[in-house]
Amino acid sequence: MAEFQWPWQYNFPPFFTIQPNKDTQAKQLEAWCLLVLSYCRHRRQYSLDVTDAQDSPLFHNQKIGRKLPLEAVYTVLEELRKKGNIEWTDPKKRNRCLIMWRTPEEWGKIIYQWVTSNGMNNTVCTTYELVNGDDTSNQEFHGMESWLLTRALQTLQIERKAELMGSEGVKFF
Amino acid sequence: MRRRGVGAGAIAKKKLAEARYKDRGTEIAADQLAQMSKQLETFQKHLEEFATKHKDDIRRNAEFRRQFQEMCAAVGVDPLASGKGFWSEMLGIGDFYYELGVQIVEVCLATKPRNGGLIMLDELRERIAGKSRARQDVSNDDLLRAIKKLKVLGSGFTAIPVGGGRYLVQSVPGELNMDHTTVLQLAEGSGFVSESSIVSKLRWEKERAQRVLDHMVKEGLAWVDDQATEGRQYWFPALFPDPAG
Numbered sequence: 544m545a546e547f548q549w550p551w552q553y554n555f556p557p558f559f560t561i562q563p564n565k566d567t568q569a570k571q572l573e574a575w576c577l578l579v580l581s582y583c584r585h586r587r588q589y590s591l592d593v594t595d596a597q598d599s600p601l602f603h604n605q606k607i608g609r610k611l612p613l614e615a616v617y618t619v620l621e622e623l624r625k626k627g628n629i630e631w632t633d634p635k636k637r638n639r640c641l642i643m644w645r646t647p648e649e650w651g652k653i654i655y656q657w658v659t660s661n662g663m664n665n666t667v668c669t670t671y672e673l674v675n676g677d678d679t680s681n682q683e684f685h686g687m688e689s690w691l692l693t694r695a696l697q698t699l700q701i702e703r704k705a706e707l708m709g710s711e712g713v714k715f716f
Numbered sequence: 717m718r719r720r721g722v723g724a725g726a727i728a729k730k731k732l733a734e735a736r737y738k739d740r741g742t743e744i745a746a747d748q749l750a751q752m753s754k755q756l757e758t759f760q761k762h763l764e765e766f767a768t769k770h771k772d773d774i775r776r777n778a779e780f781r782r783q784f785q786e787m788c789a790a791v792g793v794d795p796l797a798s799g800k801g802f803w804s805e806m807l808g809i810g811d812f813y814y815e816l817g818v819q820i821v822e823v824c825l826a827t828k829p830r831n832g833g834l835i836m837l838d839e840l841r842e843r844i845a846g847k848s849r850a851r852q853d854v855s856n857d858d859l860l861r862a863i864k865k866l867k868v869l870g871s872g873f874t875a876i877p878v879g880g881g882r883y884l885v886q887s888v889p890g891e892l893n894m895d896h897t898t899v900l901q902l903a904e905g906s907g908f909v910s911e912s913s914i915v916s917k918l919r920w921e922k923e924r925a926q927r928v929l930d931h932m933v934k935e936g937l938a939w940v941d942d943q944a945t946e947g948r949q950y951w952f953p954a955l956f957p958d959p960a961g
Contacts, residue, residue, distance in 0.1 A: 551830075551956070551958040555951065555953070555956055556908075556941040556943065556944070556951060557940055557941040557945060557949075557951045558941030559941075560939075560942045560943060561942050562939055562940060562941055563933065563940060564933050564934060564935055564936060567933075567936055567939060570829065571939075608943070609943050610943070622858070651844075657909070671959075
C-alpha cells in the first residue's frame with residue numbers, strides 16, 4: 544500500500560482545535576470530513592470504531608502532539624452522517640459506524656462498468672468472486688464488505704441492471 | 717521626429733525653467749540650460765536604444781531586468797508609467813508586469829481559502845514559477861513592482877515587510893494596521909504567537925494584544941490552537957509552508 548498523503552492541515556496544530564470563527568470552522572470541518580473518507584478509502588476500511596479511531600493516526604498526530612478531542616470527533620462524524628457517508632451501527636451509543644467513502648449508487652455504477660467492460664452482461668456470478676476473485680484484484684471495490692456490496696447491487700437492481708439471487712449470487716443484465 | 721512627452725529631458729527642462737524664474741538670484745545661463753537639456757535627451761535616447769537591443773534579455777533575465785529598472789529610475793523614467801508610448805509598446809515591459817499582476821491576483825485568489833488573503837512573497841513566487849516555463853525567472857523584485865502597480869490600480873494589494881528582506885503580500889481590502897503587521901512580524905519565524913509572547917516581547921498591554929489576535933481570527937488570518945502547554949496559540953496559515961502546493 545502506498546504511503547498515505549496527509550493534507551497540509553494535518554500538520555497544522557490548530558487543525559485539532561475546533562475553531563471559534565464560523566467560516567474557518569466550516570473549512571476545518573470540511574477538511575476533516577475529506578480526511579476521514581480518504582484515510583478510510585486508502586486503507587479500504589469500511590467501518591470505524593470511535594475509541595480505536597481516536598488513538599489512531601487519523602485523529603492523533605503524534606509528531607506534533609495534537610489529538611482531536613472526542614467531542615470534536617463526534618462533530619466530524621455527525622457531519623459525515625448528514626452527508627450520507629457514515630451510518631451508526633448503534634445510534635444510541637455511537638461506538639461504531641459503517642463508512643461509505645462512496646455512496647451505494649456510486650459503487651453500483653463502478654461495479655456495473657466493470658461488468659460491462661468485461662463482457663459479463665447476462666451472466667451470473669457469486670458475490671464472493673465479485674469482490675474477492677483474482678479478476679477484480681485491481682478494482683477499487685475489491686475486498687468490499689458484503690453489507691455495502693448488497694446495497695450497491697440493490698441500486699443496480701432498481702435500475703434493472705442486476706438481479707440478486709439469494710445472498711450469494713447476482714445476475715447482471 | 718521629436719517626441720512630446722514625459723521623458724526625463726522634458727521634465728528636467730521644465731524644472732530648470734521653473735528654477736530660473738523662481739530664484740532670480742540664481743541665473744542659469746541659457747547655454748548651460750540648453751546643454752543640460754540636450755544631455756538628458758541624449759541619455760534617454762541611448763536608454764531607449766539599449767532597451768530595444770536588449771529587449772529579450774529584459775524579458776528573460778530577472779537580474780538584468782532589475783538593473784535596467786534601476787537605470788531607468790536614476791534618470792526619472794518609469795517604464796511602467798503609462799500604457800502607451802515607447803516603453804510599453806516597443807518593449808512590452810508594461811505587458812510583462814501587467815501579465816505578472818494578473819497571475820499574482822490568480823494565485824492570491826486561489827490560496828485565499830487557506831490563508832485568508834495573506835501569503836508569503838516567497839510562496840507566491842514559487843507558485844507563479846510553477847505555473848509556466850516563461851515564469852521561471854520571476855524575481856521577488858519583479859513581484860514587488862507588479863504589486864505596486866496593482867496597488868495604484870486601487871486593488872487591495874500591499875506588500876508588508878516582515879524583516880530579513882521577506883514580505884507578506886496582502887490581497888484583501890481589510891486594512892492591517894501597524895499593530896497587526898507587528899504581530900505578523902513577530903510570528904514570522906515560528907508561524908505562531910500567543911498573547912503572553914506578544915506581551916513579553918513587544919511589551920504591550922494584554923488588552924492590546926488580545927484585540928489584535930481577535931481581529932486576526934475574525935478575518936480568517938489566524939487559527940487557534942488550544943493544545944499547547946503554554947496556553948492558546950495563534951497560528952497563521954500564510955506563514956505555514958504547504959509543500960503540496
